[in-house]
Amino acid sequence: LQQYYFEDYLVRHIRKLQAGGKPIEIRGKNRLTSLEHHSDHTTLTIDTPDGPYRLKTDWLVACDGPRSTVRELLGLEFEGHVFEDNFLISDVIMTADFPTERWFWFDPPFNRGQSALLHKQPDDVWRIDFQLGWNIDREEVVRPDNVIPRVRAMLGPDTPFELEWVSVYTFQCRSMRSYRHGRILFAGDSAHQVSPFGARGANSGLQDAENLAWKLSLVINKLAPPDLLDSYDRERVPAARENILNSTRSTDFITPKTPLSRLFRDAVLDLAAHVPFARALINTGRLSVPAVYDNSPLNGADDDQLPAATRPGATLVDLPLPAQHGGWLSKRLGGRFQLVAINAPAVTARALTPGDLFHCLDVELISLTTEDAPLLRERYLAEADSAIYLFRPDQHIAARWTAFDPQAIDAALARASGQTSKTMEPAP
Template sequence: MAYEYRPFDYVPPPGLTAAEPRHRVAIVGAGPIGLAMAIELANHGVPAVVLDDNNVVSVGSRAICWSKRSLEILDRLGVGQACVDKGVTWKVGRTFHRAAEVFNFDLLPEDGHKMPAFVNLQQYYVEEYLVARAQAMGIELRWKNKVVAVERHADHAVLTVETPDGPYELEADWVIACDGARSPVRGMLGLEFEGELFEERFLIADIQMQADFPSERWFWFEPEFHNGQSALLHKQPDNIYRIDLQLGWDTDPEVEKQPERIIPRIEKVVGHKNFTLDWTSIYTFQCRRLRQFVHGPVLFVGDSAHIVSPFGARGGNGGLQDVDALGWRLAAVVKGAQPAAILAGYDRERVFGADENLLNSSRSTRFMSPEDGVERLFRDAVLHLASRVDFARPMVNSGRLSRPCTYPLVAPDADLPSGARPGSVAPDAPFDDGWLLDALGREFVVLALGQEAPAVPGARGVQPALNDHLRRRYLGSAERAVYLIRPDQVVAARWLTATPDAIAAAMAAGWGG
């Protein structure tokens, strides 16, 4: 592979020689979600120990499309700019039927945002940056520590961990399972996914080549180079290109992953042989989740809680939104500032978010791989019309791309712009000499526009000088407004004017989502 893997050092854990004091939080899995979870908790002053059965970053590019919201979260964790600097920035997607372009979109048509719409960056780079950040913060990362058993109690959990030097036990008040789609922790607790397994397979191939393809997402239905199927092309750093090819359910995965089968397929896509295979994988579409994400002292985050088909980039991005919704709540519980009952807010919101992702992912999958009958007739009719009439083009579904969901909060609202309504992520905007999201911090914020910020215990007042972006995104035609924004940068409530008591009541309700 083009990426140079550097193994992390295994250090014998103290639990091998003596019982360790109970940890506040143990995180299972040092992928991007587990690492982000540890950093987010550390930002709130809560230490966590991270256990991983491996000692390198992810093998293969895996997740590559990081959305604007994910970049904002990663920026808050200290690695967002590194991801943007290394990654391939893009915002335009093009969809083709055979050789004709039938639809395109621009994900960020306006300026005034710190982060771009999307960045393509291999998962191993994201993990590399997160590991370096975690190490710089003093977070304990235990490599080659494999969790093999989980025992739940009323107020803690006990993990049995295997290492190269033997097993040991580790107690933690809270265990966060970030151990992926095949989550061993989920299996140890006897928990099952619910949802759909689609009878369709796709080949992922990362190739290294010199090419002049633009930094755009290209998707084909029934291309001439892959007749009757679908294909996707993405540009990555280091002259790596991601190609996804639909294979069909009747194909043999073991046969199809052989280079002698893959290389001729890729030659048809790019039109030449001047490339090398970097990494390949074959996957099956799945749209499934746990019924709930909170199981006593064990919490599920990312792919361990839910899994979607990769079209739409909803896997890694959805996992980072889990981190966003859980970190500030769990930190408050660990510190004794809030009861454990507020974690039900994490469960409600992220089950809602997962269901939204599952719905979009299922619709994309059915459009790309319709069943014979009505589904195929509809898909083929849409593709036929899309090259001729405007109204059909938005109906072409090659993967509705990830964006943060708007939680259905019951909260004070006002006649203000819909993009900043309660439950939505606060839109970024230029703020004094920087950016609004940077100024919000990690606490409840009372954002006052066109008026003074009421003083509310437990919340910080922010009163920016108004500019066109702030006016358009937060005021619309109004002259003034007050927004209550949660520590995860979600709008908790808003008013044209508000008393401190009203804001305090909304803040109390905001912990539970």
């Protein structure tokens, strides 16, 4: 999905929210020039064509990209690696009967000694990436009279195409040490950067937003203490490091930096044509998957009778549901705390919990059975007859049990929403 489509969908949704009365503004031609960071607020100085103005914020989320002005003004730095290889992006418009899948070449005849990538995008647009190496003339390589022969050599002389967009990029695998600095929080590329191999960049930024949004909402509405936001740091920094590790491994395989690395890579490619085990070693970018927050301070009770894939800290494992439940579990869950009872007797929320927290947080109780959704047994029960799962608003699992325990559920909900003094300590 091209970025301009994604941005258009976001703006359309914002306009819809605005029409419904949500206090959201998009301010164009506004540029941050300075900030004053205090213990209970941040004051920004914004420059516009009509002159500067000051803006006082209770909380500031810095989503201002890899060249973050907020990060620069605070004097904060990245830790990690900058890769020197240059890649040429050539988006071409063509009608082709290639399968809708991602193709990757190592040392192809049309780009000797380097790699190349082809994948389809909407509207008959195809993304072609050519590895160029280190020392290049950027202005020269993007000229159409240099790009078109490269593309034609790849596609063949009889395939008509039109250049839509051409650019050269390098990439980094870097992260800030911490994403929370008092009342300022960093998300997306302003907090971390990865190579494009594996679709980890935009996906991890969305996961940052999903993780932070519900916590910030609880804090702003005085339903949780500000310390809850420390868990954003405790969960998303390790997730970024995991992405950087996997992304760096892909990069090292695609663009080996030493003779030994190249020898290993080429040996794997040679073996893969003949020996099945070697095919699993080919690494052109392991596709992004959501991080499991195994060491999250918000994780509550667990029962090892239940499947490991749906343990506390993991995101939901999707499966089809009956139409009255939304068709898919992922569509049924999210946006609030939800308690899912599987093959468990129906219990009202009032009977379930003795405390007020269940009601203050507007927890929803959902009853499902394996008769309605057989995959629930494999993915959420294993050998157990029943299970109770507490889901967070971002669809991660907070705690789980094999039977109702009102006091344990209250304790897990308190921990997951930052209501206890031990919330910031890892669960045993």
